[in-house]
Structures are given as C-alpha cells and as structure tokens.
Amino acid sequence: MRGERLFLQGASGSGKSTLLNLIGGVLEPNAGAIHLMDVSLQALSKTQRDAFRADHIGFVFQMFNLLPYLNVLENVTLPCGFSTTRRDKAVLRDGSVDDSARRLLDHLELGGALLRRPVTDLSMGQQQRVAVARALIGSPEILIADEPTSALDVGNRDRFLQLLVQECEAEETTLMFVSHDPTLHDHFDRVVDLHGLNRSGGDA
Secondary structure (H helix, E strand, C coil), X not given: CXXXXXXXXXXXXXXXXXXXXXXXXXXXXXXXXXEECCEEHHHCCHHHHHHHHHHHEEEECCCCCCCCCCEXXXXXXXXXXXXXXXXXXXXXXXXXXXXXXXXXXXXXXXXHHHHHCEHHHCCHHHHHHHHHHHXXXXXXXXXXXXXXXCCCXXXXXXXXXXXXXXXXXXXXXXXXXXXXXXHHHHHCCEEEEHHHHHHHCCCC
C-alpha cells in the first residue's frame, strides 16, 4: 500500500539482502514472480529494470554509499541525473532540483553552511541524513532502507528514525526498512519476520 511503513526483520542468513536485490530488480527469482506497482519485473529487460529502479525506488544503505568527491548538495541531487522522472517531479514540486534537495536537507536538520561541505566532513548521523535526502529526492514510490541505523548510537538512531518516517509520510513514499533490531517495531505499520516466513513457506 502506498505510504505504508514496513519493517522486515531477520537474522543473518534469513534472506534480507536477497529479498532487497529481488525487489530492486538486481536479481531475478528462480521461481515465482515479483510485481511492483503493477509491473512484472521479470517482463522487463535488464536495462528496463535499471530504469524502473532509478525512477521509482530510493535506497538507504548500511554504509551510506555517499560519493566522497561530491559535496552534500551534489550527493543529494545525484539520482535526478539518472532519472528524468525524479528530476521532473523534483522541479514540479520545488522549482528546481537544487531547491528540492535544500528542502529535504532542511527538514532533516541539515542545511546552510553544510550544503557545500564534503560529505567526509560530516558525522555518521549527518551522513545518514544526507543518504535519506538522496533516496527521497524526486519522490520515489518506494524507499528501501537496509540496516540504516546499525552504525548509529541510540540517540542518533531514534532521531534518525523519526525524521525518516516524517519525510516518507510527507512524500507518500512506502518505506521498507530492514533490520535485525526488534526494538524498532513501534515505528512501523507492519512487521514481517523473514525467518518465520521462510519456515512457513509463505508469500511475502
């Protein structure tokens, strides 16, 4: 459902990374089918899957994957260079891609003098917020967050989650959040236990 907050829980080896790669169209399933937004990913060529992912899915990775040779603003606007769909949505909403990035960074409590700073100058918590802004620019329908709080202390973790949920709600973006930490359940609408799902042979 559009805008849902989904928590995917599973220990190491439960298939979290495989599931994310399947949803993102990086891997193809050996059996079954994957449908996102009424589109069968198996019916798309690799090039089409790459374009679909760029247009409709944002990612927040455990280790951020920010580009160290770009500043904060350049990192956030990067997805709009790969997707005209997201670029056009950013321009329609905020007037320009840069203004859209500034709005997101302001909402995530990053802005002002930090915009032109190298991302390597930022703290871990700040870098993670840059990664969220990058994932949300251009209002993708789905945001996949892979263990994004594992490198944060409790205080930064809780504030990060609050900001992440707020921004996903504002963008009407479905959040798929992967973690092994059950204490985070209360932030989400639905919890899926991948280990239990694998044992039962159920459908995701």
